[in-house]
Amino acid sequence: MPNMNERLAHVGSGFAKFLTPPEPDVIRFTxxxxxxxxxxxxxxxxxxxxxxxxxxxxxxxxxxELCQAVxxxxxxxxxxxxxxxxxxxxxxxxxxxxxMITLLNPGxxxxxxxxxxxxxxxxxxxxxxxxxxxPVLQHNYHPDFDAxxxxxxxxxxxxxxxxxxxxxxxxxxxxxxxxxxxxxxxHDLWIIDDMIYAxxxxxxxxxxxxxxxxxxxxxxxxxxxxxxxxxxTGWRLGWITGPTRVMTNVKTVNASSATxxxxxxxxxxxxxxxxxxxxxxxxKEFAKRRMLIHExxxxxxxxxxxEPEGAFYMxxxxxxxxxxxxxxxxxxxxxxxxxxIPGSLMPGGEGFIRISxxxxxxxxxxxxxxxxxxxxxLQ
Ligand code: PLP
Numbered sequence: 001m002p003n004m005n006e007r008l009a010h011v012g013s014g015f016a017k018f019l020t021p022p023e024p025d026v027i028r029f030t031x032x033x034x035x036x037x038x039x040x041x042x043x044x045x046x047x048x049x050x051x052x053x054x055x056x057x058x059x060x061x062x063x064x065e066l067c068q069a070v071x072x073x074x075x076x077x078x079x080x081x082x083x084x085x086x087x088x089x090x091x092x093x094x095x096x097x098x099x100m101i102t103l104l105n106p107g108x109x110x111x112x113x114x115x116x117x118x119x120x121x122x123x124x125x126x127x128x129x130x131x132x133x134x135p136v137l138q139h140n141y142h143p144d145f146d147a148x149x150x151x152x153x154x155x156x157x158x159x160x161x162x163x164x165x166x167x168x169x170x171x172x173x174x175x176x177x178x179x180x181x182x183x184x185x186x187h188d189l190w191i192i193d194d195m196i197y198a199x200x201x202x203x204x205x206x207x208x209x210x211x212x213x214x215x216x217x218x219x220x221x222x223x224x225x226x227x228x229x230x231x232x233t234g235w236r237l238g239w240i241t242g243p244t245r246v247m248t249n250v251k252t253v254n255a256s257s258a259t260x261x262x263x264x265x266x267x268x269x270x271x272x273x274x275x276x277x278x279x280x281x282x283x284k285e286f287a288k289r290r291m292l293i294h295e296x297x298x299x300x301x302x303x304x305x306x307e308p309e310g311a312f313y314m315x316x317x318x319x320x321x322x323x324x325x326x327x328x329x330x331x332x333x334x335x336x337x338x339x340x341i342p343g344s345l346m347p348g349g350e351g352f353i354r355i356s357x358x359x360x361x362x363x364x365x366x367x368x369x370x371x372x373x374x375x376x377x378l379q
Contacts, residue, residue: 010125014118018329018341027367028339029355032166034231034312036285039278042230046268054264060255062088062239062266069270070239077198078212079222085247087254088261088269092196092225092238097123099221099240102249103158103190104129111151111159111189113143114348115315117166120194121347132156133347140306141168141315143176148183158190159183163207164197164310167346167354171201171310174208185215193222196238197311199229200283202290207310218243221250228311229279230272237261237269286312289357289364296368297355301375314355315343321375325353336374338367 019030061067067086074081089095096119104110106128112120114133124131134151137144148159161180163172172180184191191210198207210216225238240250254260261269290308297305302320318328325342332338341356343349357364 005126007126007128011122012118012345014122015341015345018339018345022333022339026333026337026339027363027370028359029357029367030339030341031358032313032356033233034228034282034286034358035360036231036282038230038232038235039272039275041275041278042232042268042272045271046264049264049267054267056263058260058263058266060260061251062086062260063270066266066270069273070241073273074222074241077195077207077209079209079241080211080217081222081241082244085244086239086241087247087250088266089225089238089240089254090258090261091236092194092223092227093119094236094258095223095225095238095240096120096192096194098250098253099192099223099242100124100127100129101253102246103192103221105157107155108157109153109155110192111148111156113148113159113161113165115167115343115346115352116160116348117162117194118346120160120162130155135348136168136170138317141165141170142172143180145179145183148180152187156187156189158192160192160194161210162194162196164201165313166197166311167313167341167343167349168315169308169311169313171203171206172208173203174205177208177210178213181210181213181216181220184210184219189219191216191220193220195222195224196228198224199279200286200312201310202287203309221246226269226272229282230275231282232272235265235268237265286357289359289361290314292361293355293357293364293368296364296372300368300372301379303375308357312356312358314357315349316353316355317351318353319351321378325349325351328353332371332374336370338370338374 067083070086071083109130121131210220221242226232304317308314329342341354343352
């Protein structure tokens with residue numbers, strides 16, 4: 001038989017092993033998607049489009065109206081891009097892949113602030129690009145600029161940013177983003193900015209875009225989507241925008257692969273920007289849960305957790321329990337009936353576990369109660 005793509009052998013399976021739906025009595029702190037229904041007016045907008053018969057091929061980069069709506073939405077983050085430089089993708093993930101196909105060549109090295117969401121590593125490896133995992137500071141999960149400087153080689157062509165961050169919940173300050181932009185200018189790097197969690201921040205400054213700093217706009221590709229902020233994970237809708245010369249090539253990549261997202265989803269995605277009250281309602285829920293779960297985990301023996309700053313994740317240092325993160329996750333599941341993600345599934349995450357608080361207050365209280373009882377009995 002002929003060979004297959006050999007690079008696939010180097011692509012990991014991410015969190016999959018620890019995301020398997022467990023028996024119903026298990027409390028899951030693993031799932032990275034909001035537990036709310038998509039706001040009903042967005043659902044209605046998709047149904048209306050179907051009723052109008054919007055089921056044929058359409059403009060590959062996305063309808064003009066939708067691209068305009070994304071362009072206006074991004075203004076709130078100081079990202080100024082013409083609507084013709086916006087392209088709608090099947091999920092943020094596809095937008096990330098498009099950006100990598102467009103900007104990178106086999107043999108390139110790309111900096112990741114680690115621990116990093118595992119899909120970046122897999123996508124880069126698929127393209128024959130080497131991910132360079134540069135550890136963040138362990139006390140707050142913010143960038144370590146000395147480590148970044150020493151990781152740059154003549155092959156480094158890009159850095160991937162993700163603030164608010166999955167898995168750590170860190171939100172980089174605007175002065176850190178400014179420094180990261182200056183660093184990218186100094187070393188002539190592309191910036192792939194995964195801003196999928198931009199509207200879920202708990203810091204005063206919130207999300208900050210490299211495009212607003214000197215030299216940033218010409219080298220930054222901003223990528224986001226509807227999955228997290230609007231609770232639309234299954235709709236598979238994302239966007240990508242960047243400098244015109246980059247977007248020209250992104251359009252070619254898209255036209256050569258997906259063509260476009262489902263036509264009847266586009267009016268719904270546009271309507272989502274008119275449903276910001278629903279977004280705020282969900283954000284308020286996450287804000288309450290964040291306080292509750294942080295307080296709960298801080299009370300666990302041997303566990304230390306910096307305050308989560310964004311997204312709906314918390315990254316917990318469990319080294320004080322004497323267990324490895326994998327042992328912790330396996331035993332928490334077996335003995336406390338709580339599911340969590342061991343950090344060592346990502347380079348740089350050893351000794352930590354990722355907790356998602358995209359779950360009810362009731363589950364948070366019960367999960368914390370179980371973990372506390374379990375850890376106290378082990379002491
Ligand atoms: N980027 C990050 C950091 C994520 O955590 C996720 C999903 O978990 C994605 C991108 C994927 O987004 P989408 O579902 O829109 O493809």
